[in-house]
Amino acid sequence: MVQAAKNSRESALSEMDKNLIQDRAAELGEERYALLKGIPQETIRNAWFTLSHLLLADGAHVIDMGSDDGAMTFAMSVLNPNIKITGIDKNKRQINKAKELYKRHNLDYMVGDVTGYMLEKNSFDAIINSFVLHEVYSTSRYNRRAVIDTMQEQFKLLKPGGTMFIRDYASPPPEEMVVIEMPDVPSLGENITDMSEPDLLIWYSEHARPRSDPGTGGFFLEELPARFPRTRLFRLPHKWAYEFLLRKDDRKKWETELQVEYTFYTDHDFRRQLRTLGARLQYSAPYWDEEFTKKHFEGRFRLYSDSGRLLGSPPTSYIAVAQKMSERKSLHIEERRPSLRKKESTIKISSMRNDKTGEIADIVSRNMEIGEILPYLITEDGRLKIFLHDGVARSVVNAMPRSGYNIDGKRWSGHMLEPVSFDMAAIADIGAFxxxxxxxxxxDHLGLKPSNNAILEHGMDYYPSPDYIDERIRTYFLRVESTQREISPKTALGYNARFQARGVIREIEAQHVLNAIAVGLVPNGRLEMQILSLYQHLGLKAENWTQKDIALKRGKITAKADIRVLL
Structure with a gap:
């Protein structure tokens, strides 16, 4: 629940500043549109999706491994002109073509191997592996060790704190079997393009993995009696059902893609291997591309577990974001069980009865009032930047579940990105703003220098859960000067004393944080509202890449509520 502050000024920017920023944003938008006009929308979308998982500082150097024709690398250089991007591919012809087509001040291409052995170690801020690692696996005759070696060499290229982004496919458990049901449509011929999907599946089961030793290719497939008229039913390993469903509609590339195997690691394998490298796995999750799912999966088949449970559409890719950490830095934080040690707690639980319904509820409160602040600045080119506390230890994110199932498969390291928090008593102490x-x-509380004549500005108030949590979190804004460096937090409010991780305060572009929240990297809905509130407070407008049409329906009013009761 959000309550807007009544005493906030309409905007902290003058009309002149606001107009200059909006004009600059319009110019950048027009420039971006002109540069990306010939790039497919899907490529632009993938470029945005990839960059949204990388919260990069200005001047960061990024390597795009396996850049192919260079189009997505170019799109990323346009979407974020304040970083440098190098596209690397072993295909010399593709690299030469990319150099001719795409020229930018922050972009270059080079011929090279995805291991990056020819590059300087500890020199790069991020490495992108977008649908690359399964190619490494396939060209090495399906050798998982080749993938491990590649990631190991790439990690040597990253600076401490650098990030590796992986987008590929995660294999289902190798021993798991499934049943797939498809329409019984007759084939038009014996060519790949003329086969029905059931006949193509049978053909695929006999020819898959052609790079294997003679006689070891293919996979188990059993046709079962059909359950319904005009359908066919097959039982096979889940991995190979997934491989087939991902490629079945791309008949033009079928012959060349046959030797490529998309899945090689399970989600668990990815996480284990990355931690073995000393990486903090900030985020990992299966991903469902809505358009791909609608076009290739919905209504085309039914997938069941071996026990007969109906399964949903398989993921269209897998995401992992790993950060290279220095020695003795925490990689993963989780909460396994309540501590048995007696200690003072700031949390209090009280039972209260609803006067009208008689229902009793447990209400959580704490012995202090929390405030959060978003220090911000406007760059010369009109970008809004904010200072956030990065690396806050939040074990509750990975609390050990007592029951249930992780329905979306998302996991975080437990190191969160949050506004800078403080005890509201500090506000009372300073008196007038x-x-x-x-x-x-x-x-005393931020370690930052306010801009000339800047004062604290009261933003929105936030009620996390009015029904169960007796707490109001106040938000403040403050215009500050740039630091050009990370700074240590001044206070330890909200920390668990058992964790040594304290994090740092970073200067990040506000739009990039909104993008990171949109793709799931930052699981913080309150931060999203606070940033949008800051945009509104300044009279600026944020971009929205995830906008969807909402179908609104009219309905008759059946009852009226008393607004005083709701409040």
Whole structure:
């Protein structure tokens, strides 16, 4: 629940500043449109999706491994002109073509292997592996060790704190069997393009994995009696059902793609191997592309577990974001069980009765009032940047479940990105929000220097869960000067004393944080609302890449509520 502050000024920017920023944003939008006009929308979308998982500082150097024709690499250089991107591919012809077609001040291409052996170690801020690692696996005659070696060499290229982005496919458990049901449509011929899907599946079961030793290719497939008229039913390993469903409609590339195997690691394998490299696995999750699912999966087949349970559409890819950490830095934080040690807690649980319904509920409260602040600045080219606390240890994100099932498969390391928090008693101590008191507050609690004549600005108030949590979190904004570096947090509010991880305060572009929230990298809905509130407070507008049409329906009013009761 959100409550807007009544005493906030309409905008912290002058009309002149606001117009300059909006004009600059319009110019950048027109420039971006002109540059990307000839690039397919799917490529642009993939470029945005990839960059949204990388919260990069200005000047960061990114390597796009296996850049192919260079189109997505180019699109990323346009979407974020403040970083440098190098596309690497072993195909010399593709690289030369990319160099001719795509020229940008922050973009270059080079011929090379995806291991990056020819590059300088500890020199790059991010490495992108977008549908590359399964190619490494396939060209090495389906050798998982080749993938491990590739990731190991790539990690040597990253600076400490650098990020590796992986987008590929995660294999179902290798021993798991499934049943697939498809329409019984007759084939038009014996060519791949003329086969029905059931006949193509049978052909695929006999010819899969052609790079294997003679006599070891293919996979188990059993046709079962049909359950319904005009259908066919097959039992096979889940991995190979997934392989077939991903490729069945791409008949033009079938022959060349036959030797490529998309899945090689399970989700568990990916996470284990990355942690073996000393990586903090910030985020991992299966991903469902809505358009691909609708076009190739929905209504085309039914997939069942071996026990007969109906399964949903398989993921269209798998995402992993791993950060290279220095020695003795935490990789994963989880909460396994309540501590048995007696200790003082800031949390209090009280039972309260609803006067009207008689229902009793447990209400959670704590012995302090929390405030959160978004320090911000506007760059010369009109971008809104904010300062956030990165790496806050939140074990509750990985609390050990007592029952249930992780329905979306998303996992985080437990190191969160949050606004800078403080005890509201600090606000009471400073008295009036004037320039002098604001500067003292920023020095003592933020370690930042306010801009000229800047004062604390009250933003929205947030009620996490009015029915069960007796808490109001106040939000404040403060315009500050750029630091060009990470700084240590001044206070330890909200930390668990058992964790040594304290994180850092980073300067990040606000739009990039919104994008990261949209793709799931940052699981913080409150932060999203706070940033959008800041945009509104400044009279600016954020981009929205995930906008969908909402079907609104009219309905008759059946009852009226008293607004005083709701509040």
């Amino acid at each position: 004037d320039v002098k008191n604001t500067a003292l507050f920023a020095r």
